[in-house]
Amino acid sequence: MAKISQRSGAAATAMLGLGVYRPKRVVTNDEVCEVLDSSDEWIQTRSGIRTRRYAGEDETLIDMATLAAQAALESAGVGADQIGTVILATSTHAQHTPAAAPIVADRLGSKAAAFDVAAGCAGFCHGLSVASDLVRGGNATYVLVIGVEKLSLFLDPTDRGTAFIFADGAGAVVVGPSEEAGIGPVAWGSDGSQSHVITQEPGCQASDAEHPMVVRMEGTAVFRWAPFAMADVARDAVASAGIEMTDLDAFVPHQANLRITETLARNLKLPEGIAIARDVQDSGNTSAASVPLAIEAMLRKGEASVGDTALLIAFGAGLSYASQVVTIPPLAGV
Ligand SMILES: CC(C)(COP(=O)(O)OP(=O)(O)OC[C@H]1O[C@@H](n2cnc3c(N)ncnc32)[C@H](O)[C@@H]1OP(=O)(O)O)[C@@H](O)C(=O)NCCC(=O)NCCS
Numbered sequence: 001m002a003k004i005s006q007r008s009g010a011a012a013t014a015m016l017g018l019g020v021y022r023p024k025r026v027v028t029n030d031e032v033c034e035v036l037d038s039s040d041e042w043i044q045t046r047s048g049i050r051t052r053r054y055a056g057e058d059e060t061l062i063d064m065a066t067l068a069a070q071a072a073l074e075s076a077g078v079g080a081d082q083i084g085t086v087i088l089a090t091s092t093h094a095q096h097t098p099a100a101a102p103i104v105a106d107r108l109g110s111k112a113a114a115f116d117v118a119a120g121c122a123g124f125c126h127g128l129s130v131a132s133d134l135v136r137g138g139n140a141t142y143v144l145v146i147g148v149e150k151l152s153l154f155l156d157p158t159d160r161g162t163a164f165i166f167a168d169g170a171g172a173v174v175v176g177p178s179e180e181a182g183i184g185p186v187a188w189g190s191d192g193s194q195s196h197v198i199t200q201e202p203g204c205q206a207s208d209a210e211h212p213m214v215v216r217m218e219g220t221a222v223f224r225w226a227p228f229a230m231a232d233v234a235r236d237a238v239a240s241a242g243i244e245m246t247d248l249d250a251f252v253p254h255q256a257n258l259r260i261t262e263t264l265a266r267n268l269k270l271p272e273g274i275a276i277a278r279d280v281q282d283s284g285n286t287s288a289a290s291v292p293l294a295i296e297a298m299l300r301k302g303e304a305s306v307g308d309t310a311l312l313i314a315f316g317a318g319l320s321y322a323s324q325v326v327t328i329p330p331l332a333g334v
Contacts, residue, residue, distance in 0.1 A: 007138030014182025015329035019071020048258020052167030052284025084140025089123025121316025123288035129186035167284030171292020182327035184241030227263035255280035
């Protein structure tokens, strides 16, 4: 039997730069309610959402991912030619084949290994963990992790359980070697026995080749599960990082719904004064893009700073979830 060599890489990894793309068009609750049987007051009370953004025809999923990735590369000071792997998390790339990641890599001018991750709203945190392990394992020096969604093409605008929640956008980070560890061990898992709770099904727009599927969700089931089951997962991530809750500067949960965030934060007994991401109010639920978009919003508004210690947790379709403690990365222009 031949003796096979294995690689080993960086002793520690971190997110070296962050970039995002927010679509141009802001959509109010009143606009959603032109078709949906609901109201601005009901939507704000039940979800915290005030506005969201829908991408136009000139803002494709590939466009948004590429622009966020370019901004992340700029923030990190890393060239596209230095990227060893591109990991793209999404649930709204229209085809399984070809995947979106190689197309984005090509747009960036990269021939890196490139693949998509399908882990619903938890996809970005899954990608982050895989990226960190690729760098630590020596199979890449720099990895681009992108979360991107164009959920507006997957919505039934008359569905009272989803139409006001989901939205579009993209966020990306460059993961690479670092003197200090900036990405803690992942706490992750899945509960496939609840896979029926969030699905894509042939929808009301089935005649339209552009968006033949729509998202369906048993919202009450998600609400019963996330704020409680995810508290244990988040505690596991904090303990695995070897820190205490009191060491955290920021809490960045998946921006599912403000009520889920507030209940989860209460259940975790977070330290007083910790910054909590509430980007869902302005951006809606952008699924795999929500965590990097929420970090960017906190940096832009001065609610968090580069170098802060943050607890990330993302959860959704699958049901899949992933959580890790991270150091907040730089953002170009902030
Ligand atoms: C979707 C969600 C807001 C619905 O809220 P809910 O309180 O569970 O709503 P229910 O379906 O039990 O309905 C409660 C009432 O509101 C009404 N209602 C439901 N959707 C409505 C809407 N969009 N607008 C106005 N009224 C609505 C129902 O008809 C019902 O009225 P009734 O009491 O007179 O019968 C809530 O379940 C939720 O936030 N779930 C989590 C979803 C989420 O964030 N998912 C992210 C996945 S990553």
